[in-house]
Amino acid sequence: MEAFSDAVIAIAVTILALEMRPPEHDEGQLLPALLDQWPVYCGYLTSYAYIAVIWLNHHQAFTRIRTVDRGLHVANLTLLLTTAALAFPTAVVSEALQEGLSGADVRAAVALYALVAAAMCSSWLWIYAHLARHPDLLTDRAEPHYVRHGQLRSLTGVVGYGLGGVLGWAVHPAVALAVFVTLPLFYFVTSEGFRGTPWRGRHRAAE
Numbered sequence: 572m573e574a575f576s577d578a579v580i581a582i583a584v585t586i587l588a589l590e591m592r593p594p595e596h597d598e599g600q601l602l603p604a605l606l607d608q609w610p611v612y613c614g615y616l617t618s619y620a621y622i623a624v625i626w627l628n629h630h631q632a633f634t635r636i637r638t639v640d641r642g643l644h645v646a647n648l649t650l651l652l653t654t655a656a657l658a659f660p661t662a663v664v665s666e667a668l669q670e671g672l673s674g675a676d677v678r679a680a681v682a683l684y685a686l687v688a689a690a691m692c693s694s695w696l697w698i699y700a701h702l703a704r705h706p707d708l709l710t711d712r713a714e715p716h717y718v719r720h721g722q723l724r725s726l727t728g729v730v731g732y733g734l735g736g737v738l739g740w741a742v743h744p745a746v747a748l749a750v751f752v753t754l755p756l757f758y759f760v761t762s763e764g765f766r767g768t769p770w771r772g773r774h775r776a777a778e
Contacts, residue, residue: 572647573633579651580626586658587618590665610668618661621755625654625691627762632698632721635713642701643708650694653687660684678740681747685736688751692728699725724761728754 591611596604629650636643660683667680699721702708709717731754739747 572639572644573630576629576633576647576651577626580622580629580654583655583658584619584622586655587615587622587661590658590662591615607669610665614661614665614668617751617755618657620759621688621751622654622657624755624758624762625650628695628758631762635710635717636702636708637710638708640705640708642705643698646694646697646701649697650691653691653694656687657691660687672744677744681739681744681751682736684751685732685739685747688754689729689732689736692725692732696722696725696729720761724758727757 591608594601594604594608639647660680664677664680664684667674667676670676699718703718703722706718731750735747735750735754739745739750
């Protein structure tokens with residue numbers, strides 16, 4: 572299942588890159604036209620980083636999973652569905668930002684991105700909830716706090732992206748954009764668990 576997941580994630584990253592196209596421009600105006608596309612570049616980098624962190628966390632998760640049942644397959648497929656869907660709101664936000672950092676279109680765009688990102692975090696929450704109900708799917712090396720911490724991290728994303736989307740709509744889109752940059756960093760830093768609770772397998776490897 573991990574090989575299939577890796578392939579889907581790789582395709583999702585490729586789809587992001589396809590959104591970057593040469594801009595239309597008058598003769599001699601290529602550089603300004605390229606610079607005007609800054610939201611496209613920022614959107615690509617942000618979503619690429621997010622998908623890269625998803626892959627990293629997915630890899631960390633499946634090093635702790637011994638076997639997979641139907642329920643976990645379905646939860647994982649839902650995660651891949653939301654991951655692949657991320658290219659669409661990324662393109663919507665990038666296009667809306669080219670018209671300015673405020674306005675109804677940008678507010679709607681960041682709300683859409685937040686909705687998809689929150690759905691992705693909900694998929695992770697589903698995975699960890701399933702593992703909590705079926706601990707026999709985990710390896711013997713999986714630390715006792717792993718599932719609980721995974722649930723907390725996923726819930727942080729659901730709440731964070733949800734709140735970011737609401738504030739981006741009601742207050743200013745810049746608030747949502749700050750959330751979109753911050754949360755992937757949070758997931759990268761905590762990809763092996765919260766500080767002070769390292770994976771037991773790391774200690775065994777060092778012995």
